[in-house]
Amino acid sequence: MTARIGVVTFPGTLDDRDTQRAISIAGAEAVPLWHRDKDLKQVDAVVLPGGFSYGDYLRAGAISRFSPVMGAIVEQANGGMPVLGICNGFQVLCEAHLLPGAMLRNTGLHFVCRDQKLRVETSATAWTADYAAGEEISIPLKNIDGRYTADERTLDELESEGRVVFRYQELNPNGSLRDIAGISNAAGNVVGLMPHPEHAVEPLIGTGRTDGLAFFTSVIKKLVTA
């Protein structure tokens, strides 16, 4: 069986092609989904890629959240379907309340683009099973609204339930509280992060590292054995 992983394109999405390519390289079939689709074409998992959906008007992810495709994604995510939100996709997942908290303008007010070191804090999610807990990886980061924020109670809850999935190492690029780069929902099927694993899957391209590939191999393994 080949896993089928949907990649949503909103108006203003930028990284859908790279995400489709990463999925193919990892060994699954990438299925393009359009923001107007109400039907998810029977995909086994969905990735919301990065970009500036709907121009980031109002707030990043605020308008995309109400697009027809998101209704189906929220419903199936609540039923356990793996969903990964990268960068703008993470912002959409927060606005859709699939993940707690919100993203704000970087503390330094600059767009940040760099190779970012992260620690994978847990392998107990659908998207990180092929990493070891505590493993350090380096993948590209590029955003201006990347400051993860939530109230203290939510942050404590995320920490105690092991739902802080990625933490910035060496440098906190955007002022995210507790150096949080990515989180999961309670069930571990929905994960969001600001840095971009889909840009680090081929030795020839970018920094030459393939540290992001295991996101996609993790979910494929889970889907194929499920």
Added chain:
Amino acid sequence: MARVVVDVMLKPEILDPQGQAVQRALPRLGFAGISDVRQGKRFELEVEGPVDDAALARIREMAETFLANTVIEDFDVKVES
């Protein structure tokens, strides 16, 4: 037609680096005596028909679900005559 204004502000405990940047620029521009600046959003809604309780309730719902993200922002709804 009546106008309803929705003001959206970051919650007091949320860091506002844009407001801080504005505040820091003020002395340089010759505007003294401003100790803090917080930057927010103002929405001016032109309402068709009467602004009754039902209309205001809908606008509050709009503000809560869309215009503001209540995880990080507070909002205030005012009717302008």
